[in-house]
Amino acid sequence: MTAKIIDGTAIAGEVRANVAKDVAARVDKGLPVPGLATVLVGENPASQVYVRMKQKACEKAGIKSFGYNLPADISQAELETLVSELNANPEINGILVQLPLPKGLDEERVLNSISLEKDVDGFHPVNIGRLAQKGRKSLFVPCTPDGVIYLLDQTGVQLQGASAVVLGRSNIVGMPVALLLVERDATVTICHSRTKNLAEVCRSADVLVAAVGRPEMVRRDWVKPGAVVIDVGVNRVEDASLEKGYKLVGDVAFDEVKDVASAITPVPGGVGPMTIAMLLRNTVKAADIADRN
Numbered sequence: 001m002t003a004k005i006i007d008g009t010a011i012a013g014e015v016r017a018n019v020a021k022d023v024a025a026r027v028d029k030g031l032p033v034p035g036l037a038t039v040l041v042g043e044n045p046a047s048q049v050y051v052r053m054k055q056k057a058c059e060k061a062g063i064k065s066f067g068y069n070l071p072a073d074i075s076q077a078e079l080e081t082l083v084s085e086l087n088a089n090p091e092i093n094g095i096l097v098q099l100p101l102p103k104g105l106d107e108e109r110v111l112n113s114i115s116l117e118k119d120v121d122g123f124h125p126v127n128i129g130r131l132a133q134k135g136r137k138s139l140f141v142p143c144t145p146d147g148v149i150y151l152l153d154q155t156g157v158q159l160q161g162a163s164a165v166v167l168g169r170s171n172i173v174g175m176p177v178a179l180l181l182v183e184r185d186a187t188v189t190i191c192h193s194r195t196k197n198l199a200e201v202c203r204s205a206d207v208l209v210a211a212v213g214r215p216e217m218v219r220r221d222w223v224k225p226g227a228v229v230i231d232v233g234v235n236r237v238e239d240a241s242l243e244k245g246y247k248l249v250g251d252v253a254f255d256e257v258k259d260v261a262s263a264i265t266p267v268p269g270g271v272g273p274m275t276i277a278m279l280l281r282n283t284v285k286a287a288d289i290a291d292r293n
């Protein structure tokens with residue numbers, strides 16, 4: 001079997017085009033242009049790249065972007081004061097604090113200080129808590145997990161009753177994606193560093209989501225023939241043959257697994273572009289919420 005390659009770039013492009021249309025429609029109606037504040041603390045190079053990409057994507061969609069770059073030694077109080085100011089600023093509909101924060105800052109307190117209605121990343125403890133409760137709806141769903149579910153839906157995967165295995169239990173991806181799969185009536189197993197018989201558990205999955213940050217950890221014999229494989233990993237591995245000296249690979253050994261899976265996301269060009277697309281969508285939703293308040 002050769003897997004269908006799930007084209008995240010194309011799917012994210014459609015979402016972004018729809019967001020741009022929604023923004024234009026708001027402006028036509030005389031409603032304010034949506035605004036997103038990005039808060040970057042310190043100089044983590046990967047975070048700098050991600051934040052720049054998010055800002056550029058905003059501009060392309062007609063969303064105003066407000067960038068705040070802060071030194072790594074900023075105090076907890078100063079950071080929370082900035083968030084309070086952004087909460088009170090009517091031009092700003094969404095607030096994104098790029099994670100991870102430098103050591104010494106209390107991430108949970110910072111996320112808790114973001115107004116629920118502006119929590120476009122969906123990491124506020126109340127939004128995450130609602131995701132974990134039956135019959136409750138969070139205002140915003142974290143962007144990468146939301147993008148994973150969107151790709152599965154676009155691929156026509158039946159989640160109800162499916163056996164789903166999530167590799168990784170991070171706050172940003174693994175845990176929220178598992179909660180979203182439960183919400184969709186999948187039977188979900190979360191694997192982590194202490195899981196026994198990891199390959200065997202993964203092999204039981206109809207839907208396998210890999211989000212551990214280990215280059216090409218998932219091998220061909222970890223995957224049930226016909227399974228759908230979503231690779232959230234973005235890992236830099238050295239490659240002297242390339243000018244930049246490295247290449248990006250996922251958590252899945254793509255070349256092996258594509259021969260057994262029925263569908264698979266590539267890296268790059270799979271889940272990655274979806275994160276930004278869902279962030280833009282959440283920002284317009286936040287602007288719609290602000291109109292009603």
Ligand code: GUN
Pocket residue numbers: 096097098099100121143144172275
């Ligand atoms: N770090 C890695 N992914 C994300 C994300 O989606 N949002 C934020 N704020 N930080 C991240």
